[in-house]
Amino acid sequence: MRNIPTALDLPMLDPLPDSTKKYFNICEEKLGIVPNVLKAYAFNIDKLDAFTTLYNNVMLADSGLSKLEREMIAVVVSSINKCYYCLTAHGAAVRKLSGDPILGEQLVMNYRSSNINKKQMAMLDFAALMTENSKNIQESDREALRTNGFSDHDIWDIASVAGFFNMTNRVASATNMQPNPEYHSQNR
Numbered sequence: 001m002r003n004i005p006t007a008l009d010l011p012m013l014d015p016l017p018d019s020t021k022k023y024f025n026i027c028e029e030k031l032g033i034v035p036n037v038l039k040a041y042a043f044n045i046d047k048l049d050a051f052t053t054l055y056n057n058v059m060l061a062d063s064g065l066s067k068l069e070r071e072m073i074a075v076v077v078s079s080i081n082k083c084y085y086c087l088t089a090h091g092a093a094v095r096k097l098s099g100d101p102i103l104g105e106q107l108v109m110n111y112r113s114s115n116i117n118k119k120q121m122a123m124l125d126f127a128a129l130m131t132e133n134s135k136n137i138q139e140s141d142r143e144a145l146r147t148n149g150f151s152d153h154d155i156w157d158i159a160s161v162a163g164f165f166n167m168t169n170r171v172a173s174a175t176n177m178q179p180n181p182e183y184h185s186q187n188r
Helices: 018-031 036-041 045-060 067-081 084-098 101-113 118-136 139-147 152-174 181-185
Strands: none
Touching: 018 036, 018 045, 036 045, 036 084, 045 067, 045 152, 067 084, 067 101, 067 118, 067 152, 084 101, 084 152, 084 181, 101 118, 118 139, 118 152, 139 152
16 A cells, blocks of 8 residues: 555645644644544645644534534445545544444444434434435424434534535545554454
């Protein structure tokens, strides 16, 4: 396998700006790695900054959705899109956050077989609908989320996470982005 994170020959800027070095050091401290997706975007700091700003907003900002629920959406969307990078990276995150390696695998293979609550199933059904057939979303689909306890702010966040991963899945697949090998053995 190549020593760069994608099939494209877009090496990281050298030297990296100090702010990017700091961000990568934080990743190394917290995760033990710098995710290849960040390395892939580091050929253009403006693109990297745009990606990380949106990721941090969608996945880490205050929300009625837990971090685990957002990662669950990432895995289900990535499963439908068959995005190897995101299934590997976010499957590891689900295993870590849930403490359940079986849940991570169930979400990858078929979320409908997973042992999750009715509210989470409604959330994942909506994310799947967005991914597979967004033009047919109707008020009844949003109402099903409300019936299961989601606020309109939560619905916005569900849509934002699903939308973000539909975009990033396509970029990762188009560039043959490779996940860090460490993800495969984490939290099993």
